[in-house]
Amino acid sequence: MTRKQKRLSIILGALAFLGTATGLTFYALGQKTSYFYMPADLTTASIAPGQRIRLGGLVEDGSIVRDQGTRVSFGVSDGGGHVEVVYDGILPDLFREGQGVVTEGTFDPSGTFVADSVLAKHDENYMPKEVADSLKAQGVWQED
């Protein structure tokens, strides 16, 4: 190979490499990210069972039900809608009624949201940003 050809093959190799990486990144952005919804959005949007989403809202008063084991169910609402959530595991330290939470998981065919992670705020001033923004947009937000 001449030097020119050699250089060309190196450049083509690097381009193929970068192309693959870019393609993979776009594919992953399309497939491996989860969208955020509030209960009110879900009255209009249709989410197929099994599609991963993040669901945010406030934990409804009096809705937390624990069974004898590790399963817990609670309602999440935002004034405009309501979703029943079940979760198997340990809830965050700051999980309580009236608290803003973000859960991640999928809907089962009966319409219950099966969460595999539940996040609550990190301290007493902190509200998950997505939840705060949506509540403000709906006028339910109360500044303290």
Add this chain to the structure above:
Amino acid sequence: MVETGHFALVLAFALSLVQFVLPLVGSRTGDARLMATAGPVAATGFAMTAISFAALTAAYVLSDFSVLNVFENSHSQKPLLYKFSGTWGNHEGSMLLWVLILTFFGALVAAFGRNLPATLRANVLSIQGLIGSAFFLFILATSNPFARLNPAPIEGQDLNPVLQDVGLAIHPPLLYLGYVGFSVCFSFAVAALIEGRIDAAWARWVRPWTLAAWVFLTGGIAMGSFWAYYELGWGGFWFWDPVENASFMPWLAGTALLHSAIVMEKRSALKIWTILLAILTFSLSLLGTFLVRSGVLTSVHAFATDPARGVFILAILTLFIGGALALFAWRAQSLAPGGIFHPISREGALVLNNLFLSTAVATVLVGTLYPLALEAVTGEKISVGAPFFDLTFGPLMVPLLIAVPFGPLLAWKRADLWAASQRLALAAGGALVVILFVALFIDRASVFAALGIGLAVWLILGALTDLALKSGIGSVSTSVALRRFAGLPRSAYGTSLAHLGLGLTTLGIVSVTTLQTEHILTMKPGDTVEVAGYQLRFDGLQPFQGQNFTEDRGLFPLLDSDGDVLTTIMSAKRFYPARQMPTTEAGISTRGLSQMYVSLGDPVDGGGIVVRIWWKPFVTLIWLGAVVMMGGGILSLLDRRLRVGAPARRARKTGEATGAAH
């Protein structure tokens, strides 16, 4: 005293402006006296910042609640260590720490840079001054830590309990030493562009700073990961959280810079690329500061959100990144291109390293910024988490890690890949044996476990092979080999040790992600559960009163298969009354290199409590590997060739003497 601190901070700002202007004018006009001001001004600026920082620390230690910042983040009952480290456990204090470290590095350049050409030294310090003045102005204008409260409250609001940990004393200073350390590389790069001249000596001056910053950043990230692991009670060591990514990107870019600077130093090649990397690495550090400090992300790190701060940091970010890149575009062509080399060579291997690492930076950058950009443009909110990075970052790392052991075995200019492969046959054989062993005896289900652990073993054996070959073990008599081994340059140990550490960290990550076991169950006092061959018993809860918290301690005796008690794991639910905030204190018992991790949940009806138990095989290797990597970096830093201040002539001689070993 508080006002002294404030005044010193204003003086430091003024000094940083002087440090920016005078040396730069001096280097442009060739005025040696103006250039000579850089050193003393940098040293004085550091002293002023140190006084300012000490004043804030004193306010914290003495619980002076007339200072707003202390009132908001401290409490008189807080243990002394956290009063001390609480100084930087908030936005204002952490920015003060940032400039303290920046001026510290400036003073170091002034002190150790006496053998630098006068104009280069003046320009480097001038750029450091410019960075400093931007951040001093930011602090004084938007984040003054010395604001007073009148009347002074009796009691403070306490520090976020999650931050009340020895981790706070270590993680932020290390991380900032890393972030800000790269500012020196940035200043060197910009200074080289201003002068339009760059040579191998430039790389030799820059490399120690890159190495030092890299060592600190490695430590800072590892410490942050370890802290999150034991403090948050989720048992995870890395979450691909945007804030973690913000520190990981400069690390990846810094690692690339470390390697490309070798090529530049040894072979005078990759000059323009190295300059660009130096600019990008610090730009990513600035981006990290912006992401964490501006409040666009919500996390434990976002102490307070104030839009003015975000806009200010964004302006700093634009000024420095945009300015440096514009200067680069304008001046880069004036730099003479370097030597040529064959693709199969040490240079080629290092280029491959850079290609993979910089692509990895790009994927992490996309994954971190895409959700922010999408929300800004369409209002849609998405989360980009582990699944995205597993699919993009993962495939990039595998070929890179496979290639790592080849790099040090290839010769400069033109190498024999086949010969290198033969030398690595033993390491490859060892890795194959381990793959088969894991696949047949440990985990038949997961291919990833076997291949991943095999890859880690390949890295570890490859690093050892490199050292063995360099000292001639197997080809010369043992006594000669031992003598040669002892006489190897420190940088040779450094390379092997850093690659060995990478292997150990990989081993830890792969083991935990593929082989860990998790149990979530309800336990009543007296219940026993079997985990990974051990018996874990629950003996009930005990109340305990701490200095500024109360807690319920769950006691879990850990029994071996014979029923003997090995240790008692204590896992607790803690409550901090000052902030009305509960936290989980995980109970962790280290067995060899693995750990048993016990986290308490909520009580359930009927007297039991939800308990989450993990068996984490080889988890400690994740952080031990990072410590080994740091050790490698420190050894390289101590190499005579790179010793800060060592005369260039002697350095060159040493380089020739060790040429045979490379």
